Amino acid sequence: MRPDPENAERILRALGDFGFGAVGLAARDFTNPEKVIQLGVPPVRIDIVTSITGVSWEEAAAGRVRGNYGDVPVHFLGKKEFIKNKRAVGRKKDEADLEALGEE
Structure with missing residues (x-):
């Protein structure tokens, strides 16, 4: 937020x-x-x-994706911004997540 x-x-x-x-x-x-x-x-x-690391609020807002959490409408970080954040953080878990997404 x-x-x-x-x-x-x-x-x-x-x-x-x-x-x-x-x-x-x-x-x-x-x-x-x-x-x-x-x-x-x-x-x-x-x-x-x-x-979040590596992504400005302007980028996050522009790339957000609308979805639901149960019956509640919510916004999620878009895939492009998610990948950018994972690359910027660079922990082992983030590297594994990027590999699982085919974004090595």
Whole structure:
């Protein structure tokens, strides 16, 4: 998510609607660049990130893909931006992910 106050307020409202209103988050938690907020536990954990390595918010927004999480419409990072992020991070897991995608 873009880490600005207006977006932070929208995220808080959405989280409240989604059942996470009582976890004690505030708008300031979503305005700090390079922050990760994790809600729930795997395999159904939601990660909210305020920045990602190698991809600007303008690129992420332009390439986003609309989908659903259950019945909830959401946006996902587009494949091109996902690959760019994986290459920029460069961990072993990211390299394996790129190989699995045929993007060695």
